[in-house]
Amino acid sequence: MAVLQTPERERTVGGLPEAAHRPPRRKTPYQAAARGFIAPGVLMVAVLLYLPLLWTTFLSFTEYNGLGDPEWVGLDNYVEMFDDPSFVGSLLNTLLWVAGTLLIPVGVGLALALLTWNLPGGIWLRLPFLIPYAISGIGVGVIWSFILSANGALDQALAMIGIADPPRWLVDAPLNTVVMIIAASWQGVGVNALLFTIGLQSIPKEPLEAARVDGATGVRLFGSILWPMLRPLTAVVVGLSIVASLKTFDIVLSMTKGGPGRASETLALTMYRETFVNSDYGLGSAIAVFLSVVTLVASVLYLRQQLSQKHEM
Amino acid sequence: MSRFLRTATLVALGIVWLLPVYLLIINASKSPTTFTSTEAWIPTDFSLFANIADAMQLSGLSDSVVSTLAYAIVSPIIAVVVGAAAGFAIVALRLKRGFLWFVVIFGGTVFPLQMVLLPLFDAYSRVGLYDTHAGMIIVYTAISIPFSAFVMRNFFTGVAHNVFEASVLDGATTWRIFTRIYLPMASSALVAIFILQATFIWNDLLLGLTLSQSDNVRPIVTTLSGMQSTYGGAQMSTVLAAAVLVSLPTVVLFLFTQKFFSRGLALGQY
Numbered sequence: 171m172a173v174l175q176t177p178e179r180e181r182t183v184g185g186l187p188e189a190a191h192r193p194p195r196r197k198t199p200y201q202a203a204a205r206g207f208i209a210p211g212v213l214m215v216a217v218l219l220y221l222p223l224l225w226t227t228f229l230s231f232t233e234y235n236g237l238g239d240p241e242w243v244g245l246d247n248y249v250e251m252f253d254d255p256s257f258v259g260s261l262l263n264t265l266l267w268v269a270g271t272l273l274i275p276v277g278v279g280l281a282l283a284l285l286t287w288n289l290p291g292g293i294w295l296r297l298p299f300l301i302p303y304a305i306s307g308i309g310v311g312v313i314w315s316f317i318l319s320a321n322g323a324l325d326q327a328l329a330m331i332g333i334a335d336p337p338r339w340l341v342d343a344p345l346n347t348v349v350m351i352i353a354a355s356w357q358g359v360g361v362n363a364l365l366f367t368i369g370l371q372s373i374p375k376e377p378l379e380a381a382r383v384d385g386a387t388g389v390r391l392f393g394s395i396l397w398p399m400l401r402p403l404t405a406v407v408v409g410l411s412i413v414a415s416l417k418t419f420d421i422v423l424s425m426t427k428g429g430p431g432r433a434s435e436t437l438a439l440t441m442y443r444e445t446f447v448n449s450d451y452g453l454g455s456a457i458a459v460f461l462s463v464v465t466l467v468a469s470v471l472y473l474r475q476q477l478s479q480k481h482e483m
Numbered sequence: 484m485s486r487f488l489r490t491a492t493l494v495a496l497g498i499v500w501l502l503p504v505y506l507l508i509i510n511a512s513k514s515p516t517t518f519t520s521t522e523a524w525i526p527t528d529f530s531l532f533a534n535i536a537d538a539m540q541l542s543g544l545s546d547s548v549v550s551t552l553a554y555a556i557v558s559p560i561i562a563v564v565v566g567a568a569a570g571f572a573i574v575a576l577r578l579k580r581g582f583l584w585f586v587v588i589f590g591g592t593v594f595p596l597q598m599v600l601l602p603l604f605d606a607y608s609r610v611g612l613y614d615t616h617a618g619m620i621i622v623y624t625a626i627s628i629p630f631s632a633f634v635m636r637n638f639f640t641g642v643a644h645n646v647f648e649a650s651v652l653d654g655a656t657t658w659r660i661f662t663r664i665y666l667p668m669a670s671s672a673l674v675a676i677f678i679l680q681a682t683f684i685w686n687d688l689l690l691g692l693t694l695s696q697s698d699n700v701r702p703i704v705t706t707l708s709g710m711q712s713t714y715g716g717a718q719m720s721t722v723l724a725a726a727v728l729v730s731l732p733t734v735v736l737f738l739f740t741q742k743f744f745s746r747g748l749a750l751g752q753y
Contacts, residue, residue, distance in 0.1 A: 200576040203657040207572035210565045211588050211628050218625035219591040222602035229601065236605070282496075285489050295490065297738070298497035301504060304737035305730045306686035308708045312726040313507045315711070316523075316719065323506050323523035356503065417595050420688045424708060441597045446693065451601060458597040465595050 230455035240452070247456035256432045257457070260440040263347050264416060267436060270351035271358070271415040276407055278355065279362025280400075284392070286363070287370050296367070299360035307357075311424020314353040315340070318425075343433035346426050350434070354421050358414075362407055369403035370396070409472025416465050437461045511723035518720040534724030541718075542710045543698025544725060550616060551685060551703040558623035559631075559680035563673050564666075565624070566631025571661050574639035575647045585636055592629040600693045607694055614695045619702065622690055627680040638672040639665065678740050682733050703729050 230247055232240035251257050282299060286292035302310065317323045318339040328336050339349045373396070381395045419438040422428060428435035428443070435443070437457060445454030506523060514530035515537075539545040569588055573581035603622065604613070612618030642665070650660045666673070684702075691705030698706070707722075707729050714722050 200657065201579060204572040204576035204578035204581075207568040207576060207657070207661065208578055208584055208588075211569035211632055212584060214565065214621075214625045214628055215588050215591040218603070218622060219594075219599055222599035222606070223594055225602040225605075226598050282493070285493050289486065289489055289493075291490070295493040295497060298500040300737065300741070301734055302500070304682065304733040306688070306704045306707075306733070308688055308704045308711070309686075309726050309730045312707065312711050312722060313503050315715070316510065316723060317503060317506060321521055326521065326523055356500065359500075417597070420704075420708075423688070424711060427712075438595070438597055442600075442689075442692075445601050446604075455601060458595070458601075462594050462598050466593065469593060 226455045226458050229451055230459045232452050234451040235449045236451060243452065247452045248460075250453060251456050251460065256435070257440060259432065260435040260437055263344070263434060264418070264437045266344065266347050267351060267354075267415045267418050268412055270348070271354065271411050272408060274351065274355035275358035275362050276404075276411050278359050279407070280366050280404075282359065282363035283366030283370055284396075286367065292367075296360070296363060299363055301360070302357045303360040305357065307420025308424045310353055310357045311421045314349075314356075314421075315425050318349055340426050341430055343430070346434045350421055350425050353425065354415075354418070357421075358411075362411070365403065365407050366400065369400050373399045405472050409469060412468045412472070413465055416461065416468065507723055507727060510720055511727045513720045515718055515720050530720075531724060531727070534721050535728050537718075537721050538710070538725035538728060541714060541721065541725070542706050543701070544703070544706050544710070544728075546699035547701055547703040547706040548728075550619070550700060553616065554619050554623050554702060555681040555684045558620050558684055559627055559677045561620075561624045562627035562631045562680060563635075563676050565628050566633075566676070567635040567666060567669060567673065568661065569628075569632040570635030570637075570639045571665050573636055574642070575644070575660070575665060576657065585632065588632045589629045591625075596626075596689055600689065604693050612694075614697055614700050616700060618694055619690070619700065622694060623684045623687070626690070627676075627683070630680065631676045634672055634676050635669065638669050642668065678736060682736065685733055 229240055231242060231244060233243045233246070234240035282296065286296050289295065305313075320338065324339070325336050337345055340346050377395055377399075378391075381391055386394060417438050418436045419442070422434060422436055422439055426434045428439045432440075438461065441454050441457040441461060444450045444457060448454075508531075509526040510518070510523060511534060512529045512531040513527050514533060517527050539548075569585070572578045573585055578584060607613040607618050612621070646664065647660060650664055655663070686704055687702060688704045688708060691702035692708070695701045695705070701709075707725055710722050710725055
């Protein structure tokens with residue numbers, strides 16, 4: 171920092187001949203201006219994101235229902251949380267979401283990127299997968315609820331090929347979570363394909379040509395050249411998928427409302443219900459804090475992977 | 484794999500991917516009188532526009548469309564300028580401890596929204612911002628600022644510093660340099676951020692659910708969610724038409740600006 175600041179002072183003195191233009195305080199005029207320029211951003215983020223964040227953390231150690239004052243109860247909410255079988259069920263569902271989202275959208279996204287890579291018309295062939303990405307979670311939920319409803323579009327299609335007694339897609343758990351993961355994958359594959367495509371396009375041509383000259387094609391080319399080169403990007407895609415799937419809310423709210431009972435709830439949904447339906451602000455906040463810690467750990471893991479990769483290069 | 488096989492696989496998969504869209508459109512086009520949920524695959528009539536008009540009457544959807552348009556335009560514009568100002572302060576004005584301040588702003592997006600919902604709800608109720616247009620615009624702006632600051636800082640880092648110094652020699656004030664030189668120079672990045680954030684706001688459910696309740700404040704996706712619960716059984720084709728209406732703007736915007744999106748995504752990663 172000191173190294174940066176010293177030349178700044180000199181440059182200013184040299185650049186502005188009239189010392190009269192300087193403000194009375196002996197700093198560079200830019201520091202005052204710089205604080206003015208950054209202040210709106212810092213203020214808005216501090217007031218609307220950081221303050222609430224601290225308040226939620228505080229509330230997670232209290233008993234509070236919005237009336238009166240929060241009452242300090244230490245770790246009670248956290249203990250209560252892990253004792254609650256439906257919280258554990260919600261946690262398991264969320265883990266299923268994380269695993270499923272890694273498997274389908276990331277895997278299929280990579281496959282699509284490889285299939286369209288260097289293919290004439292690849293941009294157009296990718297389009298069908300990109301359309302769902304722009305649709306909101308509730309929009310996706312409305313479409314898939316309609317398809318998966320009893321005697322709905324899917325059941326009619328199955329009946330045509332002779333399957334007369336299909337499972338109750340949105341009622342039987344954990345099947346309902348699995349079909350919702352498929353709906354979310356329908357939405358999410360395109361963006362992963364796009365990210366992997368950007369990654370593939372940035373691979374330098376020379377090693378690829380060298381490998382081709384050596385006769386590497388298909389699986390061998392992928393294993394020896396493409397996969398290692400895509401690894402940093404894969405870490406990002408995987409990290410983003412984990413973080414997004416931990417927060418799954420819209421699709422579940424739309425398709426099952428977390429039901430039947432609480433069988434398909436995710437952590438985000440449990441937090442919402444405890445807070446805004448049951449008015450148990452302390453417990454809701456504890457779930458939010460738990461969700462944040464898990465999300466942070468996941469982000470740190472992939473960011474570190476990212477950074478260490480950059481250091482190697 | 485041969486070129487032909489790859490193309491064939493992609494075409495087949497693409498058709499499967501479009502089936503839900505096909506089902507949405509043909510069933511959203513059936514008038515409520517001819518609609519039967521047991522004949523989902525065959526189109527019967529084309530009443531899409533009538534259904535959309537009906538949907539507009541339900542749950543105050545038409546009010547939601549207007550407010551959400553306002554949120555999705557006003558908030559990202561403010562956020563883009565605020566984020567650019569932050570980037571300008573850090574990079575061009577060489578704010579002391581600039582990187583630290585950048586981390587402070589960017590850190591705002593690391594946590595899940597669930598961490599801020601309850602205090603925002605509580606505080607909004609106390610200061611009279613709950614269920615107001617201003618309240619929604621403020622929260623959407625704050626949420627959009629960190630990403631905007633992130634991209635703009637990256638963008639301005641690529642600008643030679645003597646652009647700034649030359650302007651200073653010409654006697655321009657920092658405000659003038661920011662508005663006349665740095666902002667216009669960054670227009671492509673500003674548009675990319677605007678599109679991404681506008682899409683995010685248009686598709687938001689959680690903040691709308693938490694911070695609003697009346698028809699004319701509630702954002703559109705929240706309204707659609709409510710419609711699905713209330714009318715999902717009796718007026719399915721109307722709800723599907725509402726889903727078409729809600730999805731169309733972002734899908735069209737996305738397809739026309741794919742390049743910006745991929746650039747924005749690439750910027751978001753590195």
